[in-house]
Structures are given as structure tokens and as C-alpha cells.
């Protein structure tokens with residue numbers, strides 16, 4: 449019998465996780481708070497399957513079968529028979545805690561309760577439940593169908609069994625996992641990109657090198673697909689400012705202190721691709 453997955457949040461990440469999981473044979477129920485959000489999510493999934501089909505990377509029949517395995521709902525009660533629940537709502541601790549409090553009362557015993565948070569400590573999410581041993585981080589990357597990594601994050605009380613089940617789930621969707629053994633703020637990936645972006649911004653603001661040259665150094669010198677400043681423009685300078693600020697607040701480590709020019713860019717609205725201007729003009 450197909451295993452059951454519930455995904456909470458049909459945004460960019462939730463719909464991507466639903467998409468790759470249905471393709472891997474999971475029966476997926478996708479939950480959001482409005483029908484509009486669910487329609488947007490499903491439209492994105494269909495468009496993505498169509499793209500894979502038109503490129504010859506997915507058979508049309510397999511795409512149709514995968515779509516047939518996804519149902520949508522606005523009712524949280526639909527998580528009741530899920531083996532794995534993945535939460536992918538806004539990056540706000542109060543919103544996530546409210547969902548996990550409810551999941552604790554609704555999900556079946558032994559279900560894996562996972563969060564796709566990119567930086568919130570899993571322990572803080574798990575603490576609102578009576579089963580912190582079942583809570584784990586499954587941090588997928590955007591766009592989910594293309595990015596091969598899943599960062600598994602242990603909370604303070606996450607059990608070995610939960611971690612193993614989360615790994616099994618992520619690997620079933622074709623991802624390679626890394627394990628973060630202690631849920632330090634920013635985990636491994638957000639810490640690494642934050643440290644790199646902060647240093648790149650400092651080099652840029654002090655006139656040591658242009659944005660183009662800093663990015664070229666990382667691309668051609670280190671084989672990065674994209675330089676840190678181009679990455680900041682793509683992700684959103686505001687998002688990275690928020691991430692580095694949180695890591696700095698929690699760690700008090702100066703290397704994560706957001707540089708002044710980054711704060712001023714955000715104040716001025718130059719937040720990257722979505723505003724047309726960041727470190728580059730778009």
C-alpha cells in the first residue's frame with residue numbers, strides 16, 4: 449500500500465515537496481488555508497510536470513499518475529492517517545508552533561512530524577508538542593524538483609527512529625541527505641551561505657572589489673554555480689538579512705553581524721530581483 453504524506457502549506461516549497469513525493473509514489477494530501485492558495489500550488493505542480501514531460505524527462509502517463517496521487521484540502525484533520533507530515537508554511541515561529549500544537553492532537557502515533565524551516569531551531573517547534581521525539585527538520589531547497597539536497601535537522605529530543613524515517617522519506621524522493629546533529633541557528637547550509645554573503649558584502653561596501661568580480665571569484669575560483677551577491681539578489685537581500693540577523697542574535701558570533709550597507713539596501717527597497725535592483729540591476 450502506498451505510504452501517505454501530508455504537506456501543510458501549498459506555497460513554493462510545499463507544492464514542490466508534494467510534487468516530488470507524488471512522483472515517488474506517495475499518496476499526498478496538500479493542505480493550505482484557502483482554495484486560492486491550493487489552486488496556485490496545483491497550477492505550479494502541473495506546469496512543472498508539463499515541463500519535465502516536454503523535455504522528455506518524465507513520461508506523460510507517469511505525470512498523470514503522480515497528479516492523481518495528490519489531493520487538496522483546507523482541513524488540517526486530513527493529516528490523521530499520514531505516515532509523514534511536512535510543514536512548509538511561512539517562516540514565522542508562532543505560525544509553525546500553532547500548527548505543531550494542532551498536529552500533536554491530530555496525527556497518528558508514530559507519524560514523523562517534519563518542518564521545512566530554513567533556520568528556526570527544531571527544538572523550539574518540537575517543544576509545543578507532547579512528542580518532541582517525533583519532530584525533525586527536513587529542509588528542502590528551491591526549486592524542489594531540481595535541487596538534490598535535503599538537510600535533515602535533529603532537534604534536542606529527535607529520536608534515531610524519526611531521523612531514519614525522515615531520511616527514508618527524503619531519499620525516496622531522490623534527494624541526498626546531510627544530517628545536522630545539533631539544531632544551531634541556521635543549521636549548516638544557511639550558516640555557510642550567510643557567512644559567505646556577509647563577507648562578500650563587506651568586501652563590496654569597502655570598495656575592495658566590484659560585485660561582478662566578487663561573484664566571478666567564487667564562480668571561477670571555487671566552482672560555485674553562482675556568486676554570493678548574485679545569490680543574495682535571487683534569494684532576496686531582505687531574506688538573507690533576516691537569516692544572518694537571526695543567526696547573529698542567537699550565536700553572538702560577529703561573522704554573522706549584518707553589514708550596514710545590507711541593512712540600508714533593505715531600508716531603501718533594493719532587495720534584489722523581486723524589486724528590480726539589488727547588487728545588480730535586473
Ligand SMILES: NC(=O)c1ccc[n+]([C@@H]2O[C@H](COP(=O)([O-])OP(=O)(O)OC[C@H]3O[C@@H](n4cnc5c(N)ncnc54)[C@H](O)[C@@H]3O)[C@@H](O)[C@H]2O)c1
Nearest residue numbers: 457458459460461462480481485536537538539565566590
Ligand atoms: N523559498 C525558499 O527558497 C525556501 C527554501 C528552503 C526552505 N524554505 C522554507 O519553507 C517554508 C515555506 O516557504 P515558501 O517559500 O514555500 O513560502 P510561501 O510563502 O511560498 O508559502 C507558504 C504557504 O503557507 C500557507 N500557510 C500559511 N499558514 C498556513 C496554515 N496555518 N496552514 C496551511 N498553510 C498555511 C500560505 O497560504 C502559503 O501558501 C518556510 O519555512 C521557508 O523558510 C523556503
